Amino acid sequence: MVTQIVERFHRIDVLVNNAGITRWIDFSDLDAVTDEVWQAILGVNLFGAFYCSRAAAPALRATRGAIVNIASTSGHRGTGSSLPYGVSKAALVQLTRGMAVALAPEIRVNSVSPGEVATRWSIIAKGEEYAKASQADTAARTPLRGCAAPEHVAQAVMGLVLSEFDTGQDIIVDGGLSATY
16 A cells, blocks of 8 residues: 555655444443454554554655544543444554654654544444434533534644644544543
8 A cells, every 4th residue: 555655646744544443342241342353443443553654654754744543532431332442542542652752753643532423333333313312412411512523533633734743642522522521
């Protein structure tokens, strides 16, 4: 992937590690958390970000580029779609910090941790009625009285890409909900 990008565009300025998967498993159902679930979730959410970052690092060094990892508020607290998902996102925030040190000063590495985002993910997993109810509940509890949209996450990513003196940081995008915990 990196080779093809460099061959076509002759450079890489930004890498956004946005691939992510989950399995909807109740936290109390530890028996449902199989080795296969752990491997799948960690493979995409954590190892994928590491491998892509490592592969892109030489090209990013040349441009003094930036990496932004998409984590989750599930990595900051004990809730979310599943225990392995939260662990993978917490590990991704720590990977962000470690890679910020490892790749400095040429490459800045930051992460964005969205709370609930109104996307098709919840609809596919739990149905449209559940997704709407969940988003309404989130909006009612959030100081900014809303549920994040993909555009809000993109704004945070772009802010970190453009911020020339930030590295190792994680920005929570949840309309202020985390301030109320």
